[in-house]
Amino acid sequence: MQRVGFSLRVPCSHSVLRMRAIPISKLKCKALQPFSRPCSHVPSVSESPPSTLVQQFTKFCYQRDLPRAMIAMEAMQRCGLWADSVVYSELVKCCLARRAVQQGKLVHKHVFSNGYQPKTFLINVFINMYVKFALLEEAQELFDEMPERNVVSWTTMISAYSNAKLNHKALESLVLMLREGVSPNSFTYSSVLRACNGLSNLKQLHCCIFKAGLESDVFVRSALIDVYSKLGELPNALGIFNEMVSGDLVVWNSVIGAFAQNSDGDEALNLFKRMKRAGFSAEEATLTSVLRACTVLALLELGRQVHVHAVKYGQDLILNNALLDMYCKCGSLEDANSVFTRLEEKDVISWSTMIAGLAQNGFSQEALRLFEQMKVSGVKPNYITLLGVLFACSHAGLLEDGWYFLQNMKQLFGIDPGREHYGCVIDLLGRAGKLDEAARLIQEMEGKPDAVTWRTLLGACRVHRNVDLAAYAANQILKTDPDDAGTYILLSNIYANSQRWEDVTEVRKSMKARGVTKEPGCSWIEVNKQIHAFILGDDSHPQIDEINRQLSLLIDRLMAVGYIPDTNFVLQDLEGEQREVSLLSHSEKLAIVFGLMSLSKGKTVRIRKNLRICGDCHVFAKLVAKMEERTIVIRDPIRWVGIQTVFLALLKVLQERSKLQMAEQIQKHNKSNDEMEKFLVQKDWIPLWSIDLEGMLNGAGRCVLRMPLVLIMCKSTAHSTWFVRP
Incomplete structure (x- = not known):
């Protein structure tokens, strides 16, 4: 027996050891070698007498001097000396701080050499080291060889499995832990709760926690709330929270x-209001969640108030990204751009959020330019980034660019295209009228197309009146979602527009037999810090009579300049006048009128809707924005529609409608396109669809119009077409 310094260690034979240590040969590390970096004090360490080696090693470990500590450890190895477990734990901390994986393995090899028997505490330190180095196999092997495992050993491995998404192993480890008679603590349960991916497992764990008397622990309670909410069990999450005796910010x-x-x-x-009343101050995590809530409800003014509180946290990236997302989804791109440009550090989430925000607010070209800036900055795009890029291509009609990004995603960015990426290109093809190519892409896409993919094709079929393909797409949707009311209604209207009344009847019968009812449309608008909701067919708003009166007056003014309600967006089992009346009660129209009544002239009218805005309401909003000289922003589940007081935007919408209507006129009167255009020009009429709008506003185009334009609706027996007259 030899005593050196203040540490007593006895080398002993393997036959005496109770511990089954990992064979040294299994450790994948190089032989003990001093650091190659020259050091003036190397001779003094290597030549130190054994009585001072351990003391020097201890000093270097506590000073976090890794090079000299490793040299001293090599000298101790030659002398057969070991230090205290706490000292080695300090050295392991130093290796972790420097991400020195190889040095950490060398420390492990030294400790287990010559039959030295470390304490359970030190073995746990090495397991934790391997876990943090993401070397789960080495951690597992060391854990399996432990003669005695305590709660720290089990908790470390369970946490590692949970973090690695090896949920089944985390749950199995908890069962084995209980069988060995080791009682889990609050950290064990907090870790294993993250591995719950089913309600049955969660409820069993909840019972175990209750029996162990740990349900009041802050971390366990927080983990329970988190897991219940992720499984969609919000009432249970709220119930656990309400049982809390004393509050805690976590x-x-x-x-x-x-x-x-x-x-x-x-x-x-x-x-959040309850938390403030309870005397707690909001921190970064709190404000981030509140901003998410503002985003969901499109509460721009409240979001701006939260922004004031967020300023004190400066460049907190997570919080600033939440601000950026809120402003983009509330349609306030000026505020979003201000936050984005002030960010000193931008990660992939910052870039992706801004690109998607620009695309979803109709600024597709700006989104693509920002994507180029992102690539120049060196930030690598991710799955969401490319989704925003393809969305921009779709809504800008950039067919070639969209195809290029989809086909080269893997090669350029190492990202496999997903269902959402294919959906954007399918939408792009549908907008371009290439329905056969869109259908072919659905059949060829990787992975099984979902209902959303087929709905995209169905919407394009409605626009381009491809009845047969619409029926096929609708059948595919109803296979996966047989209670989708929107599909029944859209298919019924497509049949009705093609005069296929028997098919309309069959669709309506199927819908009635399944008890499918359409979700009522609901629109929200914030006025004076209060949310006003408008639901289709609901007259409960206190100002509904005045709103309806103002809406009727507004409709009369719009009709005077050519607006005609598009009844293609109404259930076709109504008569003509009933359809127009039904359109007037759409919730977004009511919200727009209420906004015009309640907000001052310079204020933007911001509306959120639970369903996709119909084409008639879209045109209505554009005409109102022009007539009232207001900016209207409508957010639906698909995108954010910004209706600016720009005449070009109005004309483009009417131009697209005019193309389809003119085609019907040509077919009806059995005239060619040139003959119809010649006839109109002879009467000083210019079909709107034939005008180069961009060139017109620049003073050059197919026709030079030097006088203000007058929009006139030229009516026929069945259809109507927009024309302009100088």
């Missing part, structure tokens, strides 16, 4: 974040 953040992430913005904001 739990408050968990429950507010749970409701915000599940798109229940109202409850998230109510909980």
Whole structure:
């Protein structure tokens, strides 16, 4: 027995050891070697007497001097000396801080050499080291060889499995832990709860936690709330929160974040108010969740108030990304751009959020230019970034660019195209009228197309009146979602527009037999810090009579300049006048009129809708924006429609409608396109679809119009077409 310094260690034979240590040969590390970096004090360490080696090694470890500590450890190895377990744990911390994987393995090899028997504490330190180095196999092997495992050993491995998404192994480890008679603690349960991917497992764990008396622990309660919310069990999450005797900011953040992430913005904001009344101050995590709630509810003014509180946290990237997302999804691109340009550090989320925000607000070219800047900055695009790029291509009609990005995603960025990427290109092909190519792409896409993919094709079929392909797409949707009311209604209207009344009847019968009812449209608008909701067919708003009166007056003014309600967006089992009346009660029209009544002249009218805005309401909003000289922003589940007071935007919408209507006129009167255009020009009429609008506003184009334009609706018996007259 030899005592050196203050540490007593006895080398002993393997036959005496109770511990089954990992064979040294299995450790994949190089032989013990000093650091190659020259050091003036190397001779003094290597030549030190054994009585001072351990003391010097201890000193270097606590000073986090890794090079000299490794040299001293090599000298100790030659002398057969070991230090205390706590000292080695300090050296391992130093290796972790420097990400020195090889040196960490050398320390492990030294400790287990010559039959030295480390304590369970030190073995746990090495397991934790391998876990943090993402060397799960080495950690597992060391764990399996432990003669005695305590709660720290098990918790470390369970946490590692949960973080690695090896959920089944985390749950299995908990069962084995209980069988060995080791009682889990709050950290064990907090870790294993993250591995729950089913409600049955979660409820069993919840019972175990209750029996162990740990349900009041802050971290366990927070984890329970988080897991219940991720499984969509928000009432259970709220119930756990309400059972809390004494508040804690961690739990408050968990429950507010749970409701915000599940798109229940109202409850998230109510909980935030309760938290403030309870005397807690909001931190970064709290404000991030509140901003998510503002995003869900499109509460721009409240989001701006939160921004004031977020300023004190400066360049917190997560919080600033949440601000950026909120401004983009509320349609305030000026504020979004201000946040984006002030970011000192931009990660892939920052770039992706801004690109998607520009694309979804109709600024496709700006989104693509920003994408080029992102590539120049050196930030690598991810799955979401390219989704925003393809969305921009789709809504800008950039067919070649969209195809290029889809076909070269893997080669250029190492990203396999997903269902959403294919959906954008299918939408792009549909907008271009290439329905056969869109259908072919669906058949050839990687992975099985979902209902959303087929809905995209169905919408394009309605625009281009391809009845047979529409029926096929609708059948594919109803196979996966047989209760989708929108598909029944859209298919019924497509049949009706083609005079296929028997098919209309069959669709309506199927819809009635399944008990399918259409979700009522609902629109929200914020006025004076209050949310006003308008639901189709609901007259409960206190100002509904005045709103309807103002809407009727507005419709009369619009009709005077040529607006005619497009009844293609109404259920076709109504008579003509009933269809127009039905269109007038659409919730977004009511919200627009209320906004015009309640907001001052310079204020933007911002509306959120639960369903996709119909084409008639889209045109209505554009005409109102022009007539009232207002900016109207309508957010639906698909995109954010910004209706600016720009005449070009108005003309482009009418131009697209005119193309289809003119085609019908030509077919009806059995005239060629040239004959019809010649006839109109002889009467000083110019078909709107034939004008180069961009050139017109620049003073050059197919026809030079020097006088203000007058929009006139030229009516026929069945259809109507827009024309302009100088």
